Amino acid sequence: MELRKLLKGSLLAGAFVAASATTALAEFPERNIEVIHPWGPGNAMAMSQVVAKAMGEELGTDMPVISLPGAAGTKAQTTAMGKPADGYTVFDGYVAPLVLQPILGNADWNFKDFKPLSAAVANAFAIAGQVGETRWSNFEEMMAYCKDNRGELRYSSGSRNNLPHMVIAKALQSYDCVAQNVPYTQDGNVFKDLGSKVLDFAFVNVGNFRSNPDKVKILLVLSELPSSKKAFHGAPTIGELGVDLGLSNLGPMGWTWWIVNPDTPDDVTEKLRGAMERAMARQDVKDAVEAIGFVPLEWDHTKYEEIVGGVDSQLNSMGNALAWEEEELKKLN
């Protein structure tokens, strides 16, 4: 008697499961699409949630953003690559895990290993100094001071070996300036400690600068975009420097292209591309992206190789700046 009941129950459950499995074969997307984000909770994640929400609306589904920080974004990238290539996992492909970490030898993939959906956003950094600084009045004077006082200055690029660190190290190398990098895990704390004059100079992002423009002095904007120069109140940009750092376009900036597994079926990829392009073209999305201090990017997937390839070759050719800094710091100790 009991066995019969059990059988009946399992049959029912089986039918239920089969029914749901059949519906799974219906048109894409049939369920939520996950966006794997490589950083912890904060502005960048909120930004990705804006794009994901709009893209989800275009697709008629929800797109939850999952934060998987760790090892400069490589944990998220590795995790995302382990998911099935069915279009239900989208990677928030930031420059650090996508291009920089492979160059530094910390990852075994290449940006060409992925299918692009569309460019999403970029964010510009600047190098800022203390307010009321008496030792120098601009970036080049600071570099001259630094060259004469090797190892005396303290600066932070946020995390060690991230994109701002690489760009700053390249700038310092160009001026033969050796300064001690102090790693931080929270960008806000870098800004706070620069404001309270614990650090001599540091990278700052648009968001922190806009909240407290009086707390720091922008010395150099690490971007050539006019919008970035404006966001940092017209401070000089790397294009206006006396030396050529070999960085242009997206090279010195943080950015993300949304990408998927290369084995994702073409029809699914096309649907995702169309939805993302429509989402990125929406004015409400552009407004929200700009409000958070990022720059919306308008390149579609056809420009991926050209744009990202350009950044890849630029960063590749300056890859030794970080190693140079490490060597010089070791010599001082």
Next chain:
Amino acid sequence: MISSRTLNLATLGFLFAVVVIVFWQIGTDFQEQGIASGGPYDNAASYPRAIAIFIGVLVGLQLVVELLKGKPAAQAVHFERSDLARAGMMLVVFAVYLMVLTTIGYHLATAPMICAIMWICGMRNVLKLVLASVAIATGFAFVFEVFLNVVLPLGIWNIFIPW
């Protein structure tokens, strides 16, 4: 059945093993990565090493306290074998559940796990077992998938409920 001294010694043994792992890793993996020495910028070993030494000292102290206490007369923890077995079986069922979750997915794995634990608890009414386990599994899935947009493990057969 199990004396508190055995449990205490087991815990000290575990903590000692942790200390050994720390030193072993610093001596091998940290060395290879070049992060076992240097200043605060490059030396990732000094802090875990300091804590491991501290733990080591405390383990030693606790061991002395344990041995000095003499043989505890009334401190044995009394559990029936059947009681321990239930807890052990629950852990085994749960471990198996976590192992198969990625492969067969939430919807196939969960109801049997709940059913098994209820069985271990002593429930023998098959109808109640089946109904309750399916209801609990589906109810939680509904709340998390519909209200919180969580994508539960689908397994290799991509099984999900299109709510």
Next chain:
Amino acid sequence: MSCCRSASGTSLSRGRCAVIFDFLSAGLDVFLSPIALGLTFAGIVVGLVVGAMPGLGPLMGIILLLPVAIGLPPVAAMGFLIAIFVGGSCGGSISAILLRIPGTPLAAATLYDGYPMAQKGRASDAIGIAITSSAIGGLIGGVVLVFCAPILASFAANFAPPEYAMLAIMGLFAIVVISGGSIIKGLLAGSFGLLISTVGTDSFSTGLRFTFGSHNLLNGFHIVAVVVGLFAISEMAAQMMKRDLLKIPDVKVARPGLHTITLTLKHWVNLIRSSAIGTFFGAIPGAGGVISSFTSYAVAKAAAKPGEVYGEGAEGGVVATESANNSTVGGTLVPTLSLGIPGDASSAMLLGALLILGFIPGPAMFENNPDVVGGIFMVYLASNIFLLVAGILATPLFVYVLRIPKVYLIPSILLLCSIGTFALQASVFDLQIMLVFGLIGILFRSADYPLAPVVIGMILGPILEANLRRSLLISREGYWIFLDRPVSAVLVSINVLLLLAMVYLTVQRMRGAKETALAKAMSAED
């Protein structure tokens, strides 16, 4: 120093208090809309639920519901999210009290007295006190937020790595104070927590520590997976060993009511002190609610009256931890709103939401958008009042959990822990970590090692190590940096005094124990 002055100490033209009341009245107009009121209340309910569920907490609640919020009018959206933060910071205490499982790491210290209270048949009282303390603590944090935000923020902004390192050491001393039984066992558990927080990528050298080649360990163990494992899995195993699994528990549920407010207010000194500690730790970016609840508990225990036995169901223990972790919410909003620097991960998401809604936090927002600043103040204050109302009304529902037969409760909790932990990072690996820490929890509990110090150790570990190393990198004269900076030097001397006091107390305690043992032995001989 009165808070009704500007940050620079000069009196504003009309006085800061008048300006604040202008903010509040501007905010009141925006807040008194059905949608803002309704969503703030809804946020409290969502927060209580996500907080009470093991695994999810206020941060996950905010992350999961941020996409819903950003389509709403600004004050309603912020009301919804801030209320989730407030409700979620309190909700964890409910499962801690009823099930001996902290719903969030914030409630780990609430276990000490909340669960023993429930064991003594005072579950409703314990929950009522937790909710009332949370609400009042939150309101105290709110008053500080409203009146002192700029001053407190500029004070907190001067906390640099050396001060953080010294504060972290001070937090570690809490472990010794709260360890009721063996101090060595408490210290061992705390040090174990410090050690497991080193697993993952070292942010200084970028080297990998104790990852054993697993990419899943690149960011170390997720604190929630560890907490749920240690407490929930070990508790479920302990429950399985009981023999009343099929019975409907015969629990008499006392009617909760307004008398819990009176019960809480009796501890007014504790309430104010713990809220002050909580607000302070909240205002320092990166410190957070776990540290404040443990510290408040340690201080309350140290200052206990002779009749109060902490760790065995003292009301003061619940008052201390819960008022502290909710006032921390008000505290974290201080640097978030006035400097644009988030106090913790949850407020980092709130900051993101605020930016998306078109407002740039910082001094300029106070000038340009007084209605939004006032509205946020209002929703924060209101959400604490709503917390009190919703919490007291819903207590019978929560306590009803105790009447569910364990045969249903145990698998449900195991499942809830699994889904809640899985939802954090969509990771089955986190679930396996949860199980491993479950086994460690069983071992520790069976050998009478306290579990809560593992949590505080894990939270303090990264703060301590990173700020020690950061201080040494910044310093040009090695360890002298800790004495060169005035605030750090004060903290160093406090730490030295605390250390001496602890050594003295430990010796006293050991001598006391020896004498008791001797007396016992002698009486046995007699």
